[in-house]
Amino acid sequence: MLSPKLDIVFKMLFGNENNKDILKAFLSDMLDIPESELHNIRIKNPEIEPTSINEKFYRLDLNLDIGDQLVNIEMQVRSEKYYPDRTLLYWSKLYSSQLEEGEPYSKLCPCISINILDFVLFGEHEDVHSEFSVWDVEHNKKLSDKMQIHFFELKKVKDGIDKNDRKNLWLQFIRSTKKEEFEMLRTAEMSALDRAIDDLYNMNNNEKLKELARMREKAMHDKASELEEAMQTGEERGLAKGRAERDNEISDKMKKFGLSDEDIKKIFNIKLRK
Numbered sequence: 001m002l003s004p005k006l007d008i009v010f011k012m013l014f015g016n017e018n019n020k021d022i023l024k025a026f027l028s029d030m031l032d033i034p035e036s037e038l039h040n041i042r043i044k045n046p047e048i049e050p051t052s053i054n055e056k057f058y059r060l061d062l063n064l065d066i067g068d069q070l071v072n073i074e075m076q077v078r079s080e081k082y083y084p085d086r087t088l089l090y091w092s093k094l095y096s097s098q099l100e101e102g103e104p105y106s107k108l109c110p111c112i113s114i115n116i117l118d119f120v121l122f123g124e125h126e127d128v129h130s131e132f133s134v135w136d137v138e139h140n141k142k143l144s145d146k147m148q149i150h151f152f153e154l155k156k157v158k159d160g161i162d163k164n165d166r167k168n169l170w171l172q173f174i175r176s177t178k179k180e181e182f183e184m185l186r187t188a189e190m191s192a193l194d195r196a197i198d199d200l201y202n203m204n205n206n207e208k209l210k211e212l213a214r215m216r217e218k219a220m221h222d223k224a225s226e227l228e229e230a231m232q233t234g235e236e237r238g239l240a241k242g243r244a245e246r247d248n249e250i251s252d253k254m255k256k257f258g259l260s261d262e263d264i265k266k267i268f269n270i271k272l273r274k
Contacts, residue, residue, distance in 0.1 A: 001182070002204050004174045004196075005118055005154065008216045010075040012203060013196060015043055015062050022199070023064075025192030027071065029166040030114065030152070040067050063094070069110040070094055075174075077220065079119035087115055091149055110146040116174060118154045128156045129167065161188050169193060 002009050014023050020041055028035045044063040064071040072094055080086065095111045122130055130151045134143040154175040157168060161184065169188050173196060176182055182197045203209050 001177055001179055002200060002210065002213055003177045004200060005075060005077060005116070006213055006217055007075050007077065009200075009203065009213055010116075010174070011062060012209070013199060014073065015045075016199075017043065019196075019199065022192050022196050025190075026170055026196075027064075027066070029170055030150070031112065038066055040065075042066075069112060070098070071112045071114065073114045073116070075116050075118075077118045079117075079121075083115075083117075083121060087113060087149060091147070095146070108146060110148065112148040113150065115149070115151045116154065116171070117151060118175070120153055120155050121151055122153070126156055128153055128158075128171065161185070163188050163190075166190065173197070 004010055004013055013019060014026060020043075023043075024035055024038050024041060027033065027038055027041075042065040044065055062071075062073040064073070072090065074090075076083065091111060091113045094113070095108065098108055099105070130153075132149040132151075133145075133147050135141065136143065152167070152171055154171060157171045157175060159172070162168060169185060169190060170193065173182070173185055173193060176185070182200070186194055186197065
């Protein structure tokens with residue numbers, strides 16, 4: 001089965017214009033916001049550019065405009081030493097991007113960063129969810145409600161169906177890779193989650209999408225191998241060779257499956273539901 005935690009699969013599921021009802025339910029459960037308060041959801045970067053399939057540092061995330069707040073969702077598989085610093089930088093760019101020169105600060109909207117991680121970032125505790133804001137440490141007072149940074153660590157997610165823990169059910173879905181795991185999640189009787197599973201099954205039956213996901217996953221593995229080789233040898237020729245071989249394979253696969261650059265751009269126009 002395709003894995004929802006693979007970044008392009010995650011974006012196809014939650015960034016598809018046809019799946020806004022799934023995205024709305026997901027955000028409501030993960031942020032504890034009633035669905036009735038999530039209106040005018042606009043997906044600001046739904047496309048996947050062909051060049052991003054083998055681009056190792058490309059961020060296949062979702063930027064959302066939800067009424068009077070901005071939300072960024074990122075699925076991060078590979079552990080990075082300075083990931084918290086990177087998250088702060090991206091949040092600050094999202095926040096500062098709202099104003100043009102000369103505009104009043106009153107126009108600034110809350111910005112929420114959601115990071116779903118397939119590695120342990122906070123090893124000092126077992127909590128799956130960590131939320132950060134800006135506080136006065138002396139008087140225990142929040143400086144502003146306009147900053148929220150959330151981390152969800154998949155490695156800490158517990159198995160089991162608890163219908164009252166909808167966050168955990170969504171996170172189990174994202175980390176699952178076997179059909180029996182998805183079918184077990186259906187017993188929770190969450191309609192939006194059931195629809196997400198149905199769409200994933202439809203994606204799994206689409207050979208072009210499966211090959212696209214396989215190419216992306218291979219590119220990510222190749223990047224990790226290239227970095228390790230470069231660290232061991234201290235040479236750049238291994239990196240160049242790896243890139244050339246991967247680019248040739250991706251080109252061949254695109255031709256074999258009839259995938260053109262335009263095909264990939266149109267992925268989000270594919271109606272996944274039957």
